[in-house]
Amino acid sequence: MLSQRSRCLRRHLQLSRSSGRFTPSYAPLSTSPRLNGYDDTIQNLKIGSHTRVIFQGFTGKQATANAKESIEWGTNIVGGVKPNGSGEHLGRPVFPSVKAAMKDVKPDATGIYVAAHQATAAIEEAIEAEVPLIVAVAEHIPLHDIMRIHSMLSSQSKSRLVGANAPGIISAIGKCRIGFQPLPTFSPGHIGIVAKSGTLSYETVGSLTRAGLGQSLCIGMGGDVIAGTNHVDALKVFEHDDDTEAIILVGELGGTSEEEAADWIADYRKRVKNPKPIAAVIGGFQAAPGRVMGHAGAWTGLGEGTTESKYKALEKAGVTMVDHPAKFGGVMKDILAQSGRNEQSAAQAQQRRSYHTYRRPCLSTVFSASHPSQQRRSLHLIADQSSDLLKSFNIPISPSGPQDTPSTHFLGITVARSSRSPCIIAAPTTDPSQLHKRVRRFPFDYRTGPTQSTIQEALSYLQLDASPPKASAQAVSLIKNLWTLYRTKEAITATLSLALHPSQDALVLWDPYLFFDAAAFKSCNRHADLHALAAQKSDIDTEAEKAGIVYIPLASPSTSSAATSAATQTAPSHVPEPTNLVGTLVNGAGLAMNTNDVLALRLLPHTTSANFLDTGGKATSATIATSFKLILSDPRVKVIFVNIFGGLTLGDMIAEGIILAFKEVGVRKPVVVRIRGTNEERGREVLRRADLPIKAFDGFEEAVREVGRLAGEEG
Incomplete structure (x- = not known):
């Protein structure tokens, strides 16, 4: 209980x-x-x-290997759970349920x-x-x-x-x-x-x-x-x-x-x-x-x-x-x-x-307060698709907003991360320059949905609480219908713009934005019909996804400068696309982000990263080879930087993958490798014995300096 x-x-x-x-x-x-x-x-x-620790999924392959290591290290694993199971595993009791384990071994x-x-x-x-x-x-x-x-x-x-x-x-x-x-x-x-x-x-x-x-x-x-x-x-x-x-x-x-x-x-x-x-x-x-x-x-x-x-x-x-x-x-x-x-x-x-x-200098990045519409780890619907789906939930969408209205509003359902719950998201404006500053979240319990008081809070903040009765009732129904869509279709964000029509005392809705959780489909095969609407992926995206790799090309310094100039309404001078960027290959999303950050800090404006590439925590020789193929598909890349910290990923396996890439992919660019963590010395030894044009380093800073030197070489 x-x-x-x-x-x-x-x-x-x-x-x-x-x-x-x-x-x-x-x-x-x-x-x-x-x-x-x-x-x-x-x-x-x-x-x-x-x-006192138990494992759920105790007898599975990964749990077994992990439990053996943990027990040898000193972790007090007192048993595990296998649904409807019994007996022993690794010398510990197996229980049919967590409740049974709690009663017997009190983890x-x-x-x-x-x-x-x-x-x-x-x-x-x-x-x-x-x-x-x-x-x-x-x-x-x-x-x-x-x-x-x-x-x-x-x-x-x-x-x-x-x-x-x-x-x-x-x-x-x-x-x-x-x-x-x-x-x-x-x-x-x-x-x-x-x-x-x-x-x-x-x-x-x-x-x-x-x-x-x-x-x-x-x-x-x-x-x-x-x-x-x-x-x-x-x-x-x-x-x-x-x-x-x-x-x-x-x-x-x-x-x-x-x-x-x-x-x-x-x-x-x-x-x-x-x-x-x-x-x-x-x-x-x-x-x-x-x-x-x-x-x-x-x-x-x-x-x-x-x-x-x-x-x-x-x-x-x-x-x-x-x-x-x-x-x-x-x-x-x-x-x-x-x-x-x-x-x-x-x-x-x-x-x-x-x-x-140390003080971090301000880097020339452009912050976008717009929706994350290019997310590829989620399903984003185009405007027509969004309008059709909203209509099926009794939310009619107009092609555009009214031209003569004095004020517009932003409304939707999204995630309140701090509250660990869904929320109404609202702003009394749709002005892109003000939206980021004025948007506010109204969290509510997932199992009960938005209460009447939460809805009224949001409408009050939108300054719609004193609207004519017809418009007020429509606004309440709109939030309830958005929540029904959000919950039923497992959306991450569902928002739209709205305004009070001056002559009809009713709300006009336009500019819908919907994106959905791809994990609901990929992990649990839910909403297959919805995810069938996804746009066709490029060959590169398809190959990366098939290999379990997250690969995202990054804007080159000239592109960033142009974007910055556009944002400040100045005319950028034409700068040709660079050909001396760094292709990065990293295991782990956090380390991949940090690697790109440090390369920019150390090497801008001379050069910077061409891409974000996370091989995942279980990178194999095959994924390393695929990663090289993806990196080399970008003509801007002059040098490749492999930055690996081995946890689950073994340093010697990464080294073998790099050698395999040279043989199978035909790497013709200089490669700098920094391997740390599990089997790091063995990995560097594998690279040394291979007698290939690979520079292996122990320290991160030394590796970055060499990357900068190679990127700056003529020819």
Whole structure:
């Protein structure tokens, strides 16, 4: 039986910052109450040697391999679940249900190792059994399934979720791993880490370990649109954790979790006499506008801050910012020594490192406040398709808005990431220059839908609450019908423009925008008819998708300059397309974004990245070869940079894939390789023995310098 709802209410203020100033870009997120019983479960994140763990999907291939490693490392796995199963596996009991496991072995946590289409039911079963900590690692769980799960979680105070689409949670001190983190990288110590990106967290841990600094607790919040545990949740754990002396935060574009963390940190530094030092890295400065950058949640929605605003908010809150996680080892030694929390490192504080006082220059990127209409990890309908679908839900669309109306409005249903729920999104304007600043979200419970009071709040903000009776009734019906469409078809966003017709006292609706969750179809085969409307993909997109690769071409510096000039209404001079860009091949979306960011910082205006390419966490020799083919299809590429941090991906396997690419693809461009992580030395040795024109490096900075040199060579 689920616990009763908490009566305590909390309001959330969602901020968007520009020019480093803490000014709200729109009114408070909502005046609707939010239950905080789920907040009472934050303490469940403090895992360690005491934590009793079960696995759901225990007897599966991946779970078995993971469990063996974790048990050998010291994790106290006390059993597992196989539906209707029994007996033993790996010397541990197998139970037919989570409820049976809870009764018999009383676990503190469960790791869910099942495919995306099975994960929702597995999470719900764990919530119903009141398992204190639920860790979901699966990628591509449909968004609406996750929103329904969070509706359940918000009404109880027993279970806490980490994930989904996350590497999990690991205590290096307590030898407790619930996830798939690369164990050789970790070492026990006193630095707590919370990260959206798995690969960036591994880079962070590897840097700390090489510097002689271990980790206390590492929480992978994951890269989904909605995270079961976010940055602020983790910070609250680290604040009161005696094992944690310093904190690292890893963020990226999308959502407002980093800005909320900045608010929390600013308050923390005011109320605590000797606050724990905090450092951070943010990825996504070079992200293509309007595109999903690998992670399902890596896109900037209306009213959400940019990567730049996240960076500035954290910096203003007193966080030490770095541009690449390989620098964290040196940085943390420095700031620990300054704080007096690590006397052993005090001598090193005398040599100040330039990266400690690093300030990120403003890069020439163009922020787009428009809809993410080019997202290819979702289904976006064109205007005619949207109009037809809306009409079937009693929402008639006009070809254009009225010409003589004094005001227009923006309205729809989308995701409120902070509230972990759907919401009404509204603005009393459709002016593109004002929309980003004035848009406001009104969250509501997924299972109940928008209440009458929430609808009235939204209409009041739209300044439609005093409309004539016919128009008011139409507006209420519009929101209800949009929600029906949104829920029924599993949309991510459904919005339109509207205005009060001056002569008819009725609403006119136009400019519909709909996009839908591709995971609902790809993982669970739902809405096949809807997804059959998807536009035909290019050969390159098809090949990338077939190989499990996310490949996104990026604008060249000349194109960016032209876009910037257009935005400032100046005439750009004609600049020919460059032929000296860097093709990047990276495993992990977060690391791929960060790689492009650092290349731009180090090499602009001379050169920059030609593409974003994430091979995925399980890259094989075949996917590496396919990645080279995709990169070489771009005539702008002069040099290829392979940046790998091996977690699940083995360094020697990556090296073999690179050699295979030279033989099968016919690589004629210079290649620079930087391999870190699992089997890194073996991988570099494989490349050396191959006797090919490949330059292999241990350090990231050395590799970037060589990339810049090769890109600048004549010929």
